[in-house]
Amino acid sequence: MNTIRTATTITTLGLVAVMMAGCASAAAEPSEQSEVDELRLGYFANVTHAPALVGLEQGLFEDALGEVEVTTSVFNAGPAAIEALTAGAIDATYIGPNPSINTFIQSGGESARIVAGAATGGAALVVADGIDSAEDLAGTTLASPQLGNTQDVALRVWLADQGYATDVSGGGDVSVTPTENAQTLTLFQDGQLDGAWLPEPWVSRLVIDEGADVLVDEAELWPDGEFPTTVLLVRAEFLEQHPDVVEQLLEAHLAAVQWIADNPDDAPGVINAALEAETGKPLSDAVIERALEHVTFSVDPHADTFETLVSNGLEAGTQKEGSIDGLFDLRLLNGLLEASGSDTVSAAGLGEDSP
Structure with missing residues (x-):
């Protein structure tokens, strides 16, 4: 059996019920929402972005977002994705924590919010x-x-x-x-x-x-070997204007993380097929299996590590000084988790997390 490390408390039946019934938005009242017909999503062709790869390969984004079309952009690393997000070319992206910190600090907290975790390790x-x-x-x-x-x-x-x-x-x-x-x-x-x-x-x-x-x-x-590698970041303006669509995005994200947990034998092949579609060449079985052994997939962004990550960025000389208070908005995620009977996750005092 293939070994895939997962750390998720999502209750599958509960999640399905939530996805079928919908969940009241915690980010805005319905009267504040405006219609949108497209969600532009970024991700990398990396195993650490497997929830994005699985969500696309298995049609989970399409299922959750319904009439909202998901268009995608593939990046090599975080700074390029942040450039696209800042320019308004994408609405959300799977990305590493340090570029997320950078854009938040450089914009004075106006640019984007982390709405979920995706992967640790790897x-x-x-x-x-x-x-x-x-x-x-x-x-x-x-x-x-x-x-x-x-x-x-x-x-x-x-x-x-x-x-x-x-x-x-x-x-x-x-x-x-x-x-x-x-x-x-x-x-x-x-x-x-x-x-x-x-x-x-x-x-x-x-x-x-x-x-x-x-x-x-x-x-x-x-x-404990736990450090965030990938989070899900959304443009602050898009989150404010379209919380219903972000909630649907999170439904798909939760479903992808759950699918990886539930299908350890099939996941390597699905992830590899998605990587082949992006790079033109599949990984060997040995490579994909070793890679998955070193990554844990979880919706917890491990917000408690981010002050350390800020210090690291300053020490590396790649980041400006500034506050990350407000970087996280986990209300929609926790609303879905709570409704499915799963444990909620913490913003560690660095944003909103009460559904």
Whole structure:
């Protein structure tokens, strides 16, 4: 049996009942809502975005949103998705926590809200043979998906903890070069990179397909190994104007997380098919199975970790100082969870969470 890590308390029958009956919006009264016929959704072709992949592949977004058409955009990393969100090109996106923090702080709290968690875990520093410890990294070149994305921040902070200086232009004791994940794989194959801090399935691709070694599993750096990798972020204006549509989006998201939990044998194939549709090539069975073993899917965004993530972004030099009070709006999510008889999740004092 395939091993898929899930952490969800969704009651399937209760969720179905809620989806059939609908749930009163906690974000706005019906009179405040306006009609919309399209939801523009962003996500990445990563295993850590499996709820998006499953939701699309299984038709769960279509089922939940009904007459509202879901159109999608695929990104390599968070900063690019944030650029699209800020420009109004998309309405919501699956994304890492650090870019979510960045846009909220830079906009003075006006840009977006985290409405749910999606995945924890599934990120690591992988390196070439001959690099056996932090001491071996002096003078090396390492990649991250994009400057200021969640893995980029994690890499820079970890290197600083090891005594290495880095800068955002690629200088310092260790050169950090933000690179698209697919290009990272090619450069590693060609010996032009010594390693990379990546999300799944790219970690497993380098380990299984290219013989890389895991030097740091990010889970080892967090209490109980739990750190948010992916959250669901919505434009604040869209949430305010169309809470009914965001609620439907969350219904689909909950259904996708539940489907992954309920179908551990089928999930790898479904996720792989979605990845193949985006990248043109499926992962090997060994890669997809290893990747899924290192990711937990949950609607809890682990808001209690975000103050630490803010500190990490400041230390990495990729983020401005500012408050994240109000970053979370979990009212719609918790309304659905409560109605289905499931445990609600906390905003840790950083926003709204009472349904």
